[in-house]
Amino acid sequence: MTVRIGIVGVGSVGTSVAVSVLHSGIANEVLLHDIRTDRTVGEALDLEQGSSFYPTATVRAVAFDNLLDTDAVVLSAGRNGRPGETRLDLLKDNAVVAADLGRRLRGYRGVVVVVSNPVDILTRIVQEASALPKTRVIGTGTMLDTARLRQMLGAMLQLDPRVIHASVVGEHGDSQVVLWNSAHVGGRRLREWDAWDPADEPHIAARVRGAAGEIISRKGVTNHAIGLVTAALLRWLVRGERRILTVSRVQDGAFGLNDVALSLPCIVGANGAEQVIEPDTSPEELEAIRHSAEVLAAAHESVAPPT
Numbered sequence: 313m314t315v316r317i318g319i320v321g322v323g324s325v326g327t328s329v330a331v332s333v334l335h336s337g338i339a340n341e342v343l344l345h346d347i348r349t350d351r352t353v354g355e356a357l358d359l360e361q362g363s364s365f366y367p368t369a370t371v372r373a374v375a376f377d378n379l380l381d382t383d384a385v386v387l388s389a390g391r392n393g394r395p396g397e398t399r400l401d402l403l404k405d406n407a408v409v410a411a412d413l414g415r416r417l418r419g420y421r422g423v424v425v426v427v428s429n430p431v432d433i434l435t436r437i438v439q440e441a442s443a444l445p446k447t448r449v450i451g452t453g454t455m456l457d458t459a460r461l462r463q464m465l466g467a468m469l470q471l472d473p474r475v476i477h478a479s480v481v482g483e484h485g486d487s488q489v490v491l492w493n494s495a496h497v498g499g500r501r502l503r504e505w506d507a508w509d510p511a512d513e514p515h516i517a518a519r520v521r522g523a524a525g526e527i528i529s530r531k532g533v534t535n536h537a538i539g540l541v542t543a544a545l546l547r548w549l550v551r552g553e554r555r556i557l558t559v560s561r562v563q564d565g566a567f568g569l570n571d572v573a574l575s576l577p578c579i580v581g582a583n584g585a586e587q588v589i590e591p592d593t594s595p596e597e598l599e600a601i602r603h604s605a606e607v608l609a610a611a612h613e614s615v616a617p618p619t
């Protein structure tokens with residue numbers, strides 16, 4: 313079976329996604345599309361010339377319509393955040409691009425993975441504009457924030473990040489929520505871990521929340537971690553592994569939330585973000601998730617819904 317992955321928007325993020333996808337060996341064909349056509353042909357040639365060093369795959373720059381015959385398409389088109397700007401400030405410009413791409417994806421048979429920011433709002437805009445099932449339009453959401461949290465906790469506890477079961481949910485942005493209450497390590501609640509001090513939690517949550525801003529203030533973009541996150545999501549999707557991931561999708565009743573895209577733990581299988589899980593939360597965490605949904609709903613309202 314030939315697996316084709318499309319990437320729309322081949323800038324810093326799109327190229328990092330392409331490199332990670334090629335190394336992961338899940339795709340036989342990686343198809344790149346960007347309005348900067350010549351540059352994209354250059355990126356495809358550059359990536360393909362490294363083909364001795366990743367599992368067999370071809371890389372091509374294509375017209376948008378060629379992407380309609382792929383298994384998954386990544387949307388990383390649009391501009392990046394500027395220093396000092398929140399993700400919501402990006403909304404107006406990137407909403408126009410997302411709505412246009414969504415409309416062009418009507419009838420698409422694969423899974424759409426939205427990466428562009430603000431990712432939750434754009435996930436909803438793409439889902440609405442494309443009229444695809446809510447399960448098949450996934451935002452990377454707080455998968456990146458969860459990875460950042462696990463990396464930081466792993467470094468603190470001197471453990472591999474993969475054995476830290478702690479998640480960030482809600483908005484991929486300032487109103488995100490760390491689920492400290494249900495975090496556990498080795499079958500034990502994190503809060504009962506030797507030497508764990510709950511007084512450190514606000515500081516760690518702030519570091520996770522500010523991680524992108526710190527990187528952007530130093531190098532102008534974030535691209536490597538999101539490239540790895542997106543390639544992992546694609547690998548688990550295409551293989552139908554049914555992992556539980558904190559991805560964003562338009563909600564359909566979990567915690568009473570509807571018509572807002574945000575991240576909650578979700579079973580991700582071959583058909584996309586198939587089943588949302590309501591995690592155990594403290595009353596404060598549930599309140600914070602509801603607040604995150606309100607922030608996102610208000611931001612969505614603030615842009616005229618593109619038709």
Ligand SMILES: NC(=O)c1ccc[n+]([C@@H]2O[C@H](COP(=O)([O-])OP(=O)(O)OC[C@H]3O[C@@H](n4cnc5c(N)ncnc54)[C@H](O)[C@@H]3O)[C@@H](O)[C@H]2O)c1
Pocket residue numbers: 320321322323324325326345346347348388389390391392393406409426427428429430431452453456484533534535538
């Ligand atoms: N979700 C996350 O965790 C996460 C992490 C990092 C970056 N991002 C977001 O990813 C997006 C891309 O970031 P970047 O650093 O690669 O930006 P970039 O400017 O380097 O690349 C964006 C690319 O999109 C292209 N583009 C714009 N409009 C297009 C259209 N209509 N069709 C096709 N291509 C189009 C541009 O030509 C450009 O090549 C930004 O919105 C950024 O905020 C998200």
